[in-house]
Amino acid sequence: MFSSHKHGGQLRCFSQTFGIPLADWMDVSTGISPWVYPLPPVPPACWQRLPESDDGLASVAAEYYGSPYLLPVSGSQEAIKLLPHCFPSNRRVGIISPAYHSHQHAWAAQGHTVQALKPTQVAAALPTLDVLVVVNPTNPTAQRYSAETLRHWQQTLAQRGGCLVVDEAFMDVTPTQSLITSEPQAGLVVLRSVGKFFGLAGIRLGFVWAETPLLQAIAALQGDWSVSHLARWAGQQALADQAWQQQQCSRLVLAGERLHTLLQRYYGDALQSTPLFSYLPSPHAATIHQTLAAQGILTRLFTEPAALRFGLPATEQDWLRLEQGIHSCQP
Template sequence: MSASISTIGAFRHGGRLREAMAAFPDAPRPWLDLSTGINPEPWSGQRAPADALRRLPDPRELAELETIAARAFGVADPGRVVATSGAEAALRLLPGLIGGGEVALLAPIYGGHAESWAASSPSLVTSPEDPRAVAADVLVLVNPNNPDGRRIDRDTLAALAAERSDAGRWTVVDESFGEVAPELGVAELEIDRLAILRSFGKFYGLPGARLGFLIGNKVFAQEFRALLGDWPIGADALALGIEAYADAAWRGRTRAWLATQAGAVDTVLAKAGLKPLGGCDLFRWVETPDAHGLFTQLCARGILTRPFADRPDRLRLGLPSRNDFNRFERDIHAVTS
């Protein structure tokens, strides 16, 4: 069982579908990938036209995207919003720009943050009030959190970031799941040493577009933009982002549907004895005595979820689409009854 999990690489992050298919060749197809916390019913706009793929991206299109995204994020000055090839790319570059010193990560936390700050030997803390967090030159947190859905309310986080900035300390807030919890967002706040990450792929359901954003004070945003160069993203990311971020009506409908679908998933999980302990409207974080065993049983049925090496009693599950919901309900019942 554990060999299958390590073969898939599922302990590192979700989305290893081809590895899962190789490890479980007899599983039913198509697979249902619930390992990543991505909207299963994506925005359905147009990709870039053929002529856009035959030329370099136009700087005016990049500026247009950043302006439209800024409006969607509630940021008054689009000069503070920098498009990147995914939030992952941005978080990997931050240590080089912000610098070293003492680093604290609010744990549990997405593994990419731990990897990107590894050279600083970061402290893992469970509260911003931990003395190591208070003293750290850089505090990194995710809100709402991945994988457990922990939430820090906006006013508390704003006060924390402002206080830390006044003391010459940085706060990095990863809002990759922020679209389903807009009330938590701090992107509109221009605080000197506050850097915010946003993801396109999760809420809009198009992670393959590789689009994300860094939001910071205007000077820091300019430095980050210069680091990326003239063409930080491709034509498809530009085309999809410009249309999707302008579609406020779709955003509202999708937030409502995801909340409803998450509630339906909770009902299925609770009936199976897997009552969620946390999560957000894109994923659920559940407790079960043998989460690794449940992961393997679901893989055998062609359903990929997300296990954790350090928490053998926890499993994260994304949401199924409308069309896949009955299969999800049937197979969860089958492996837990």
Template sequence: MASPNKNLNPRTARDHGGGLDGAIASYGGTRTDWMDLSTGINPRPYQVSGLIPSDWTELPDHGAFERLTEAARHFWSVPDGAAILPAPGASAVIARMPALAALGRVQITTPTYNEHAAAFSAQGWTVQPNGPTEARVIVHPNNPDGRIWSEADANAPLTVIDESFCDVSPEASLIHLATCPGVIVLKSFGKFWGLAGLRLGFAVGQPELIARLNDLTGPWSVSGPALRIGEQALRDVEWAIATRQHLSAEADRLDQLLIRKGAAVVGGTTLFRLYEVDSAADWQDRLARAHIWSRVFPYSQTYLRLGLPPADGWNRLEAAL
């Protein structure tokens, strides 16, 4: 197995999934021709309904925020002593995390989601792979390998627990730590519910920390449509249960297909899978010629990450492989 580069410079490593414009420039076609498997977004999203004209035309009111946070508290079993802040996507909160503590050192074990290191580095922090440090970030489960962390890993004065992909495995959640001093748990709405364009995320932690984050994000940070859709989706527990079962079956199906084609499973979640192949660049090129976009990483020549295909994309993926 290739060994990822632990000394990756966070200022130059902000690669992400998506980026179809670049793929189209290199391989042709239009956006409608492409199947984007480079992200970990549920290809069978929550069905949006019930929006009313005032969701678009009026500033969101306090009651809408309260209803959303109440739904979030129930869905994620947020402890009573923790406060919840809705935000315009988890990335908006990630960018503000470094401002919650005095400048220092932050432990971020790589490989992982690179926006955390980029945010801390941009504000002058020293990013390092191990402690002791004044802050720590754990992505739980980790992106891209699906690593699960433990309660003992939340061991810095400021600890950020990014649970953007944890809704597929709620039994692993560390949300109960949200009442601990210095701990903030992040939740993303776009991945599990498949509505990344809605831009909705949450920060959960002690009321004092959340109040400081609220001051940094400002008023009306979440749109009226996002407030209403988020509340509806978080209250739809039956959809969540059925979706977890469906994603698990689809992830198993993807693993079996890739194994037959010569890949080895490294890890991941049921929203994305990480494989080891002989040459990630060659595999990406082969798929891209069929207008299927995948994810490769600057720190590994053999890691290939794939999201789940839509229902009508399986035959096309198998043919491309």
């Protein structure tokens, strides 16, 4: 088996390395909700029949995101991979970094010139860019950008035929901060994920919001059945359930605040948080990561710069276990 990238999770690898059975691990390495949308029993047709585009997913997604200008994709990862193919060759692409690594890989693999930018460097670099990629809130740093700032960047780029790409994979808890509007806008692409907020990363479903010609260009690059019948069915159930969404928002906000408070107690104010994860820059990140992993607690380690990402524990027992693990890391 071959894999081109490393992501959070990877439990089997760590299980083998540390000699701890899979069932004994607590995985807080991702930003995926520990509370999974409770899908009803899967209809047999989801397994038997090929997916169809007129199955009702489009209308449910339009209601949830507030616009019909959407293309379903096999997770926002598929959109990240295909989007660079839809631009003229050798575009100058700025990516605010650190950020989800697949953006850099996808644009560079297609032959574009990629420049990693700090947030403070964007204003100076903007006149030289054709495309600016922003993850908001940023995975993994939890950095947020105001809609006013992002729209200024978009308008600046659009005046020269450029484009702002905003990855909103972790935006669902704060939907009013999304850049999606009822009508698409020139020079603006927004990527959304169903996996994080709904705890349904395994179904591989996301959406691209953009002007129609760009959506058509991405669709032309997709396989005939890029999004499975099961993913389309599950997405319809989750996106339509407003009562559950409200409950999920409330508990994620509370859990995110609890995680931030816990980590702040031990590591001070260096960390940044979203409702789904916290980001802790630390020169001791590798040591903390190893110490926790030896106890069957998996975090996500980053090396440039040295940092850790902590996702949310699922149960009170997990919260206690995480705090005990963090306490054991103290000098």
